[in-house]
Amino acid sequence: MKYRKLGHSNLEISVIGLGCMGMSEFYGSTHEGEAIATLHRAIELGVNFFDTADVYGPWTNEILVGKAIADRRDKVVVATKFGNMRNEKGEWLGLNGQPDYVRSACDASLKRLGLDHIDLYYQHRVDPNIPIEETVGAMAELVQAGKVRYLGLSEANPDIIRRAHAVHPISALQTEYSLWSREPEKEILATTCELGISFVAYSPLGRGFLTGQFKQFEDLAEDDWRRTNPRFRGENFARNLVLVERISKIAQNKNVTPAQLALAWVLAQREDIVAIPGTKRRVYLEQNLGALDITLTEEDLSHINDAFPVGAAVGTRY
Secondary structure: OOEEEOOOOOOEEEOEOEEOHHHOOOEOOOOHHHHHHHHHHHHHOOOOEEEOOOOOOOOHHHHHHHHHHOOOHHHOEEEEEEOEEEOOOOOEEEEOOOHHHHHHHHHHHHHHHOOOOEEEEEEOOOOOOOOHHHHHHHHHHHHHOOOEEEEEEEOOOHHHHHHHHHHOOEEEEEEEOEOOEOHHHOOHHHHHHHHOOEEEEEOOOOOOHHHOOOOOHHHOOOOEHHHHOHHHOHHHHHHHHHHHHHHHHHHHHOOOOHHHHHHHHHHHHOOOEEEEOEOOOHHHHHHHHHHHHOOOOHHHHHHHHHHOOOOOOOOOOO
């Protein structure tokens, strides 16, 4: 395993972490036993950066992660998030960045996780109705109270990042980044680099599309959220599949899987990037970590960019 420093902290996090969302929801059937076994295997292999959120489940993913790490807390860096609200039925209720909500959400997450502190606490999505200074001010109070160690933002623009960082150091920005979602290259990556903020790439495998395992829309389970995603639907699916086939050929020439190539590409972009591919099975976890053994030359990167140029993916992210 390789490690990189987490932003403005004294923590070293694995360059490939583990996104835990799919263990509880969104990507078809779930199995708690296999999920916990996957979390334990990740730790055995040196993965120490686990990503969850209160909204996953909703709420059950934090409980699952807490259960899995209860007897090995000192081996992991736990990141969770607040800000997206759902009800008992799972319906989405909107965003909330109000200070009182920040405090109550943190207490609820600590209880579900079974922890006395959260290592990295993200605002999951910025609430446009609450000044970021107020939200981050409340998050900073959690740091002072010892409930949170370091702060992060997710899907925030450069202005918001700068304003938040002026209130309290931001250690990580989490944003979607992969071969088919390269928007952060416009301004975000330069901003995080300038401010010394780690960039955490979520969905680095394009929600699984870049693995090459989906050949047709029907390969997605009927209860899989991706069936509603524009990039997985209709003509978009077919056009995006052509892009993946190009990547698969490059991967085959290097004797690696498309997923490993896609992950290696993300990690090769900058020294301050870490990736958190999500999986709920040990076999895919182990395959993903094979990306660490891949060295991409400038020629490789050029071939990949030619095969999958910026903006080539068809359909919006959501």
